[in-house]
Amino acid sequence: MNYISIHNNQSIALKDIPEHAYTMFMETNIALMKGNPARHCVNYFGYSAADKIKLICCIADDDLHEIFVSSTVVDKGYQLPSFTAKNHNFEKFEREIHENFGVKYSDHPWLKPMRYAHNRADKNEKIENYPFYQVESEELHEVGVGPIHAGVIEPGHFRFICNGEQIMHLEIQLGYQHRGIEQLFIQKKKLLERTTLAENIAGDTTVGHTTAFVNLWESLCGYTPDRSLQFSRTLALELERMAIHTGDLAAICADIAYQLGNSVYGRLRTPIVNYFQEWGGNRLAKGLIRAGKINYPFSEELATRLNTVLNTYEPDFEEITKKFFKLPSALSRMEKTGVVSYEQIYEIGTVGMAARMNGLCRDIRFSHPHDMYGSSIVHTPIIKHHGDVYSRAQIRREEIRQSMTYARKLITEVPEFKKPENFTLNPGKGMFAISLVEGWRGEICHCAITDQEGDLMVYKVKDPSHHNWMALAQAVRSNEISDFPICNKSFNLSYCGHDL
Amino acid sequence: MFDNLKIMWHQGKQFIPDVTTAKVPGIFRGRPVISNKNVDETALEEICPTHAISKGPVRIDLGKCTFCGECAIQFPNKIRFTSDYKISSNEREKLIIIEGDENPILVNPDLIRKEIHRLFGGSLKLRQVSAAGDNSCEWELNASNNVQFDVSRFGIDFVASPRHADGIVITGPISENMAEPLERCYHAVPDPKIIILAGTDAISGGIFADSPALDRSFLSKYHIDLYIPGNPVHPLTFINGVLSLLRKI
Numbered sequence: 001m002n003y004i005s006i007h008n009n010q011s012i013a014l015k016d017i018p019e020h021a022y023t024m025f026m027e028t029n030i031a032l033m034k035g036n037p038a039r040h041c042v043n044y045f046g047y048s049a050a051d052k053i054k055l056i057c058c059i060a061d062d063d064l065h066e067i068f069v070s071s072t073v074v075d076k077g078y079q080l081p082s083f084t085a086k087n088h089n090f091e092k093f094e095r096e097i098h099e100n101f102g103v104k105y106s107d108h109p110w111l112k113p114m115r116y117a118h119n120r121a122d123k124n125e126k127i128e129n130y131p132f133y134q135v136e137s138e139e140l141h142e143v144g145v146g147p148i149h150a151g152v153i154e155p156g157h158f159r160f161i162c163n164g165e166q167i168m169h170l171e172i173q174l175g176y177q178h179r180g181i182e183q184l185f186i187q188k189k190k191l192l193e194r195t196t197l198a199e200n201i202a203g204d205t206t207v208g209h210t211t212a213f214v215n216l217w218e219s220l221c222g223y224t225p226d227r228s229l230q231f232s233r234t235l236a237l238e239l240e241r242m243a244i245h246t247g248d249l250a251a252i253c254a255d256i257a258y259q260l261g262n263s264v265y266g267r268l269r270t271p272i273v274n275y276f277q278e279w280g281g282n283r284l285a286k287g288l289i290r291a292g293k294i295n296y297p298f299s300e301e302l303a304t305r306l307n308t309v310l311n312t313y314e315p316d317f318e319e320i321t322k323k324f325f326k327l328p329s330a331l332s333r334m335e336k337t338g339v340v341s342y343e344q345i346y347e348i349g350t351v352g353m354a355a356r357m358n359g360l361c362r363d364i365r366f367s368h369p370h371d372m373y374g375s376s377i378v379h380t381p382i383i384k385h386h387g388d389v390y391s392r393a394q395i396r397r398e399e400i401r402q403s404m405t406y407a408r409k410l411i412t413e414v415p416e417f418k419k420p421e422n423f424t425l426n427p428g429k430g431m432f433a434i435s436l437v438e439g440w441r442g443e444i445c446h447c448a449i450t451d452q453e454g455d456l457m458v459y460k461v462k463d464p465s466h467h468n469w470m471a472l473a474q475a476v477r478s479n480e481i482s483d484f485p486i487c488n489k490s491f492n493l494s495y496c497g498h499d500l
Numbered sequence: 501m502f503d504n505l506k507i508m509w510h511q512g513k514q515f516i517p518d519v520t521t522a523k524v525p526g527i528f529r530g531r532p533v534i535s536n537k538n539v540d541e542t543a544l545e546e547i548c549p550t551h552a553i554s555k556g557p558v559r560i561d562l563g564k565c566t567f568c569g570e571c572a573i574q575f576p577n578k579i580r581f582t583s584d585y586k587i588s589s590n591e592r593e594k595l596i597i598i599e600g601d602e603n604p605i606l607v608n609p610d611l612i613r614k615e616i617h618r619l620f621g622g623s624l625k626l627r628q629v630s631a632a633g634d635n636s637c638e639w640e641l642n643a644s645n646n647v648q649f650d651v652s653r654f655g656i657d658f659v660a661s662p663r664h665a666d667g668i669v670i671t672g673p674i675s676e677n678m679a680e681p682l683e684r685c686y687h688a689v690p691d692p693k694i695i696i697l698a699g700t701d702a703i704s705g706g707i708f709a710d711s712p713a714l715d716r717s718f719l720s721k722y723h724i725d726l727y728i729p730g731n732p733v734h735p736l737t738f739i740n741g742v743l744s745l746l747r748k749i
């Protein structure tokens with residue numbers, strides 16, 4: 001076999017990952033992906049091994065619920081043919097490998113710096129000199145936005161090429177948020193330090209990223225979480241989805257100047273995040289998800305309380321939703337705005353909402369279930385077919401309802417919780433582990449490798465935004481530049497999750 | 501039209517009438533209180549992911565604390581988090597809570613620059629700069645102006661351009677890649693101007709404090725007017741902190 005087939009949250013010995021010469025490795029992975037939308041690359045990364053670079057590629061098969069892992073070793077500074085020339089799913093991954101290790105690709109169509117990581121191979125590359133795509137023309141003009149934006153949001157630079165009011169091209173340059181998270185995972189040795197790092201990868205996805213981390217860690221340590229831990233993670237994931245989706249609907253309303261929707265959705269987010277505070281003492285659920293334990297056990301009282309919160313949320317949510325999704329002035333701003341075709345998203349390899357908005361079924365809860373998905377919660381992904389702002393808003397509306405149903409179902413059977421206890425969890429030696437979680441944005445993937453002593457050697461994070469930023473760049477083409485904000489909000493991608 | 505009125509009617513009164521006395525729901529982790537009980541202080545110190553705890557006597561530095569709550573879970577007799585969300589100060593040392601100290605954290609009125617109250621007392625426009633913030637503090641700053649917290653009722657607003665601003669609010673540990681944009685933004689704000697650090701990451705670097713990808717030199721160059729701890733900052737912490745700086749409370 002050219003690859004090893006594993007499932008979500010499985011740990012294997014690193015040496016069991018087949019290693020092949022680069023050409024064979026490339027052909028295997030390209031062939032695996034060819035013409036099969038159920039297969040997509042969940043992670044492809046490198047690390048220094050002796051004075052060479054080891055590359056590991058993980059392709060998920062959503063039909064078989066398996067992940068195919070393979071590897072190769074290449075020399076530093078060698079020139080290689082790229083995967084990307086054959087399949088654009090790999091575009092970002094190869095840019096990252098190029099940036100971090102100086103691997104040259106002979107035929108990569110877009111080999112630009114990715115995030116100007118502090119440990120990049122070429123320190124002469126500076127963020128202020130990013131090579132933007134340019135068009136020489138007397139008729140076209142450029143608009144630069146950022147890194148600091150008008151709202152209270154994270155930094156990133158958007159460079160538009162416009163013909164009058166119409167956007168011809170958008171290039172998104174990121175990296176401003178780079179904090180060196182992956183290296184800090186190695187540098188810091190304590191579990192709580194690493195958990196705290198996971199919580200801060202993207203603060204709006206605290207539950208998503210922390211669940212990916214703890215599931216991975218427990219798998220590496222051969223620890224099986226009990227029902228109470230799985231229950232907490234599943235419930236928290238659904239509540240996080242509800243809270244952020246509600247806030248996103250508020251933001252979309254704000255961008256089309258629908259003040260009432262903005263206020264109502266905006267305030268409806270509050271009871272959900274306040275509920276997180278009642279449960280775990282933090283509105284964004286920081287401190288809640290822990291490996292091998294939970295410091296804030298769930299209880300029957302919390303279940304009753306959640307029922308009340310949901311029962312009060314629901315009629316207000318439905319009332320404004322009924323109005324908003326029928327309002328002609330709102331619909332005219334959302335329908336056919338920011339369209340991305342099925343062909344485009346398949347080519348980019350988008351995940352989560354940015355895939356489901358146009359017929360591409362990507363949802364880890366369904367395809368690679370973890371925690372209580374696939375058992376207590378049998379998930380049906382919500383799929384839309386127009387790829388526009390409206391489809392993305394509709395997904396949120398329906399996923400909020402779905403999350404409510406799941407949360408209600410979960411709390412009918414509150415498992416027994418143990419007192420939080422600390423014990424040592426030791427990762428296995430020379431292991432590789434992978435964890436996939438469906439955060440509210442989409443698929444989160446964490447990978448880890450331990451050395452012969454069982455110390456963490458490589459930690460790799462992939463946020464759903466990794467792929468999805470390119471979908472936003474495609475969505476705005478041929479749209480008016482004034483529609484950029486609503487397109488952007490309808491994706492609501494993460495800067496820090498991308499920059500790490 | 502009638503639908504809209506109905507929706508508005510159904511919302512009832514959402515705004516918090518008095519944001520200076522409002523109670524937060526649940527088990528919020530605000531200002532900690534450290535008892536005089538004898539515990540294994542070395543073990544306690546060891547727990548903290550961000551070296552916020554030091555011993556002899558036991559202290560917690562809220563400028564470093566990520567409010568993870570672990571110390572209180574493991575040493576419930578020693579450390580207790582109260583729901584007091586008024587934890588901002590204009591003196592960095594005041595964020596350090598010492599064993600036995602149960603006093604509220606205050607903004608020292610004598611240290612506030614004279615012009616702040618005179619010029620910004622009626623209206624304060626702020627430019628927010630996320631410098632590698634993880635979008636949690638940014639999220640809560642946005643919440644500060646939703647219909648519930650409604651900070652603009654005090655004339656405090658976030659504005660789109662630094663040229664319209666009276667100061668900047670920094671979130672995040674300040675990455676090397678954001679160091680220059682931050683500096684430039686600050687210089688684009690007309691004088692006199694204030695600097696507010698919102699969140700543990702901004703105040704100390706938080707869990708990222710020893711990351712080689714940061715450049716925090718900006719902070720040693722300029723006077724910081726207000727420190728607002730939290731991970732993320734609670735909207736009420738932010739609002740009350742700024743109000744005390746403007747001497748409105």
Ligand code: SF4
Nearest residue numbers: 548565566568569571
């Ligand atoms: S709550 Fe604060 S002081 Fe206590 S362990 Fe966590 S970070 Fe350290």
